[in-house]
Amino acid sequence: MPGQRFQVWFGKEPATAEQLRRIEEIEVTQEMDAFWEARLRMVLCLDAQGTWQHWPGDTATPFSRVRVEIDIGDGRFAPLIDGPLVSVDADLDSQPGRSTATMVVRDDSAFLDRDEMIDPTYENQSASEIAAAIFDQFTDVIRSVDIEATTGRPQTTTRRGTALQFLRELGRINDRHAYVLPGELPGASIGCFRADPDGPAGLPPLVLIGAGRNLSNAEITQDPLGGERTQAQVLRVSDQGVTTLETSAADLGLMRALPARPADLTPRRLLHPADNTREDPAAAATAQARRSGYVYRLSSHVVPGCYGAVLAPYRKVRVDAGATAYSGDYLITQVVHRITPSLYMQELEAKTDSVTEISGAAVAEALGGGLKLSVSLSGGIF
Numbered sequence: 121m122p123g124q125r126f127q128v129w130f131g132k133e134p135a136t137a138e139q140l141r142r143i144e145e146i147e148v149t150q151e152m153d154a155f156w157e158a159r160l161r162m163v164l165c166l167d168a169q170g171t172w173q174h175w176p177g178d179t180a181t182p183f184s185r186v187r188v189e190i191d192i193g194d195g196r197f198a199p200l201i202d203g204p205l206v207s208v209d210a211d212l213d214s215q216p217g218r219s220t221a222t223m224v225v226r227d228d229s230a231f232l233d234r235d236e237m238i239d240p241t242y243e244n245q246s247a248s249e250i251a252a253a254i255f256d257q258f259t260d261v262i263r264s265v266d267i268e269a270t271t272g273r274p275q276t277t278t279r280r281g282t283a284l285q286f287l288r289e290l291g292r293i294n295d296r297h298a299y300v301l302p303g304e305l306p307g308a309s310i311g312c313f314r315a316d317p318d319g320p321a322g323l324p325p326l327v328l329i330g331a332g333r334n335l336s337n338a339e340i341t342q343d344p345l346g347g348e349r350t351q352a353q354v355l356r357v358s359d360q361g362v363t364t365l366e367t368s369a370a371d372l373g374l375m376r377a378l379p380a381r382p383a384d385l386t387p388r389r390l391l392h393p394a395d396n397t398r399e400d401p402a403a404a405a406t407a408q409a410r411r412s413g414y415v416y417r418l419s420s421h422v423v424p425g426c427y428g429a430v431l432a433p434y435r436k437v438r439v440d441a442g443a444t445a446y447s448g449d450y451l452i453t454q455v456v457h458r459i460t461p462s463l464y465m466q467e468l469e470a471k472t473d474s475v476t477e478i479s480g481a482a483v484a485e486a487l488g489g490g491l492k493l494s495v496s497l498s499g500g501i502f
Contacts, residue, residue, distance in 0.1 A: 123193040124191060124192050125191045126189065126459050127188075127189040127190075128187070129185070130184070130185075142162045142163045143163075144461075146159070147161075147458050148200040149455075150200070155230065156203075157201075158226075159222050160176075160186070160188075161222045162221050163219075164212070164221055166216070166219065172219070176208055180223060181205075182204075183205060183206070184204065187201065190430060190457065199304070200302070201226075202309060203229075204228070204231070205225055227300050228258075228300045228309040229299065232254075232300070235282060236280075238280050244274075246273050247290045247293075251290060251298065254279075254283050255267075258311075262310070263307075263310075264308070265312070267311075267312070267313040267314070268296065268315055270403065272402075287313065290313075292395065293398070295315050295407035296313050296314060296315055297314060298312070298313050300312065314434070316434075317451070326439045328420075328442060330442070333426070334426040335420050335421070338418060338439075339418070341417050342380070343415050346413070346415035347369065347412060348388065349367070350409040351365070351390050352401035354401045363401065365405050366405075367405055368383075368386060368409050370383065372413070375450075376448045376472065378477050389412075391404055391405050410473075414473050415474075416446070416472045416475070418450055418472070420468060421465065421468075425464075427466070432455055433454060433455060436449050436450065437450055437452055445475035449472065450470035453471055456468075
C-alpha cells in the first residue's frame with residue numbers, strides 16, 4: 121500500500137525532518153478503560169567529550185504536548201494519540217549506536233487523574249450530566265464531548281478521588297465507558313462517556329484465510345467462568361419493598377446468533393455489593409451482565425500493508441475466520457500500533473459474547489486447519 125507515512129507534533133509545531141530521523145520506533149498502545157500511551161524511542165549519540173547528543177529532554181519539558189498521526193495511504197492523517205509527555209526513559213551504553221531515550225506520552229485523561237478531592241455532592245443528576253460537568257472542568261484540553269445519556273437520577277452522588285477515577289466508577293455502574301480520544305486538531309481532545317457500540321463501525325473486515333487475507337496468528341480463547349445471569353435485590357426506602365432484577369448478555373442482545381452456553385447452564389451470580397448502591401439496580405446489573413458476557417477473546421496481528429483502515433478500541437469490526445463459529449463481529453479492546461521508518465504494524469485484541477451458527481461439518485473442517493495461521497512478512501512501506 122503506497123504512500124503510508126507518519127507525523128509527530130511537538131507542541132504546536134510538527135517535528136522537523138531531523139527530529140523524525142532520530143526516531144527509531146513509535147509504539148502507541150490504545151486500550152479500553154485505560155490510559156492510551158505512546159513510547160517514542162529516539163537515538164542518542166555520545167561525542168568525544170562524553171556528552172550525550174540529541175537528548176529529548178533538552179527540548180521537551182514535562183507535560184509538554186506530543187501528538188502522533190498515521191496516514192495509511194489515503195492522504196489523511198489519523199491521530200493515534202495527543203497528550204502530555206509524562207516521562208523520559210533512558211537506555212545508555214558507551215558503545216556506539218546502542219543508546220536511546222524513550223519519550224512516554226499519555227492521552228489527555230492524564231490531566232484528569234492528578235488531583236484527588238471530594239466535590240460538593242451532586243443532587244438528583246444523571247451520570248451523563250455529571251460526566252459533562254466533570255469534563256467541563258478541563259476545557260483547556262477537552263474541547264468537546266461525546267456523551268450518551270443515562271437514565272436514573274439518584275438523590276445524591278459524591279465524588280471522592282481523581283476526576284478520572286470518579287468518571288470510570290460512574291461508567292462502571294451505568295454501563296458506560298469514560299475515556300478521552302484525540303481530536304482532529306492538535307490539543308483538542310474529546311471527552312467520551314459512552315456504552316459499547318450497537319452496530320458495526322464501518323471498518324473493513326479482517327480476513328484470516330482466502331482472498332483478501334489481512335490477518336495472521338489469530339488466537340481465540342474462551343473464558344470458562346464467563347457469562348452469567350446477574351441477579352440484584354435492593355430494599356426501597358420509600359415503601360420498604362424489595363426491587364429484584366435478573367438479566368444476562370442474551371437478554372441484552374447478543375452480537376451473534378448463538379450464546380456461549382445454553383441458558384440452563386448459565387450460572388446465576390449476584391450483583392457485586394460495591395455496585396449495588398442505588399435504589400434502582402437496573403443500570404449496574406446490566407453493566408455487570410454485559411461485562412461478564414464477553415466470553416471469547418481474540419488476539420491477532422494485521423498483515424502490514426494489507427488493511428485499509430486504522431483500528432481503535434471502542435469500535436466493532438468483523439472477523440472472517442473461515443467456516444468457523446468464530447467468524448462475526450468483535451468489539452476491539454486494545455490496539456498496538458508500531459511505527460518504524462520502514463514498517464507500520466497493528467496488533468489487536470477484541471472480544472465477543474456469542475458464536476456464529478454453522479453446520480457441524482463446516483466446524484470440523486475449520487477447526488482442522490483454518491483457525492490458526494502464521495504468516496511471515498517483510499517489506500518497506502514508507
